[in-house]
Amino acid sequence: HAGAGGCPVSPQAAAFDPFAPAYLANPAEALKWSREQEPVFYSPQLGYWVVSRYDDVKAVFRDNVTFSPSIALERVVPPSAVAIETLKRYNYAMNRTLVNEDEPAHMERRRALMDHFLPANLAEHEDMIRRLTREKVDAFIDSGRADLVEAMFWEIPLTVALHFLGVPKEDMETLKEFSVAHTVNTWGKPTPDEQLKVADTVGRFWQFSGQVLDRMRRQPDGTGWMHYAIRKNAEIPDIVTDSYLHSMMMAIIVAGHETTSLASANALKLLLSNRLVWDRICKDPALIPNAVEECLRLDGSVVAWRRQATRECEISGVTIPKDAKLLIVSASANHDPRHFENGDFLDIYRDSAVEHLTFGYGSHQCMGKNFARLEMRIFIEELARRLPHMRLVEDQQYDYLPSLAFHGPDKLFVEWDPASNPERADA
Ligand code: HEM
Incomplete structure (x- = not known):
């Protein structure tokens, strides 16, 4: 087989499989070669x-002109004819949002919708995030054992995202089912049988998003980012279009929480696997913001993103043909020793940690990045203060979603002796 550039494909390149278990568990390590x-x-x-x-x-x-983001949400595995039929029955028409929109439409839309993400406007969510976190920790602190994903990392970011968007709190289990189906549909490798089931769930998610949107349209004074977008849609319909609203409604429910849930699980797993670092953080919480950044660098929840070449071009001397699709592996970039000294090691004092590419870079860089950082900081602050003695349950098996983009363990079991909880000692 010859690559489209005419170069022969090396054995490693021929063997490269981003759905292989070793890659899913650690893409940076799998791409070291x-x-x-x-x-x-x-x-x-x-x-x-x-x-x-x-x-x-x-x-x-x-x-993002030479490398268009238009394929960012395209299905990695083309859907089967029956899956297409199923989606059609639900009038599924997922289209451009922000992340997959080209210029100049993208920047106009992004500017029109940026306000809610500014740090001053995010600060108002801090109290709620802390309250939710404390309630969740209260619920399990005396049990001595918990799966942190189930006990807090899944639900808090989802609750916070719905509040930020102004979407009424819905049935969490249904939303979880929807999110997983959307992820598998977009970035996964479903078998033909799975495709059908996933298509049906995604179809229901699409209908659900439309219904939520209709309900929200009937509340012109509603608060939250999606209500704001609905008003912008009335004001500047060519920029904040109808199609955008429906597509974004579905995409953002996932983008706004699954990324943060997975990043939090990755971070706690990493910190607890490095006991000295965890102990240091517990003693000095001022270290937490940079530790969050270093965790996002070393084990982020988005590991790769996609672009399409709009013309023939070159990357590091390799000719990329027009229309070629690119998988840009940020997880690998984040470990690159050419940029990060000892790139495979956790160093919470690293000045350059913030230069990681987990949130992307440039004009599409994640709008929710400070939101995610805020949530992760609060989770770690609360856990470090109230459960400094917790440990990872040894020999646990971590399973990863088969996803080209998202990465994080499905469960994270920790244990501790409740008799040694600091708040008992204080009492
Ligand atoms: C875009 C990652 C959390 C909203 C992106 C992109 C990535 C990303 C890789 C594409 C960047 C690019 O193309 O350059 C993450 C990660 C998160 C996270 C790793 C958590 C750790 C959030 C949250 C929200 C959010 C909490 C909203 C509340 C968005 C939006 C865009 C985006 C609206 C599109 C920006 C644009 O294209 O202009 N994110 N994200 N993200 N993210 Fe996030």
Whole structure:
């Protein structure tokens, strides 16, 4: 097989499988060979060009004209005919949001909708996040054992996201089912049988999003980002379009919480696996903000993103044909020793931690990044203060969703001796 650039495909490139368990568990480690030997390669199994070094990934993110984000939410596995039929029955028409919109429409829309994400406007959510976190910790602190994903990391970011969006709190189990189906549908590798089930759930999610939107349209004074977008839609319908509203309603319920849930689980897993670091954080909570950043660098919840070349171009001397699809692996870039000294090691004092590419880079960089940071900081503050003695349950098996983009364990079991809880000692 020859790559589209005419170069032969190396054995490693031919073998590259982003759904292999080793890659899903640790994409940075699985692509070490590429960072060292072949930083830009064509993957015949995936049909994408894979980019693994920091400077290259950043350059692709930065130039969103040469590298269009239009395929960011495209299905990795083309849907089967029956899956298409199923989606049609639900009038499924997921289209451009922000993350997959080209210029100039993207920037106009982003500017019109930015206000709610400014740090001053995020601060008002801090009390709620802390209250929810305390309530969740209250519920399990005397039990001596918990799955942190189930006990808090799944539900708090979802509750906070719904509040931020102004979406009435819905049945959490249904939303969880919807989110998983959307993730598998977009970034997964479903079998034909799974495709059908996923298509049905995604179809229901689409209908549900439309219904929520209709209900919200009938409350012109509603608060939250989606209500704000609905008013902008009335004011500037060519920029904040109808199609955008429906697509975004569905996409943001997932983007706004699953990323943060997974990032929190990754962070706690990483910190508790490095006991000295965790103990230090518990003694000095001022270290937490940079520790959050370092966790996002070393084990982020978005590990790769996609772009499509709008013209023939070159990356690190490799010719990329027009229309080629690119998988830019931020998790690999974040470990690149050319940019981060000892890139595989956790160093919560690292000055450059914030330069990670987990939130993307450039004009599409994650609008919710400070929101995610705020939530993660509060989770770690509360856990470090109230459960400094907790440990990871040994020998637990971590399962990862088969996803090209999202990464995090489905469960995270911790245990501790409730008799040693600091608040008991205080009492
Ligand atoms: C875009 C990651 C949390 C809203 C993005 C992008 C990434 C990302 C990789 C694409 C960046 C690019 O193309 O350059 C993450 C991660 C999160 C997180 C890792 C948590 C740890 C959130 C939250 C929200 C949010 C909490 C909303 C409340 C958005 C929006 C965009 C975006 C609206 C589109 C921006 C644009 O295209 O202009 N995010 N995200 N994200 N994210 Fe996040």
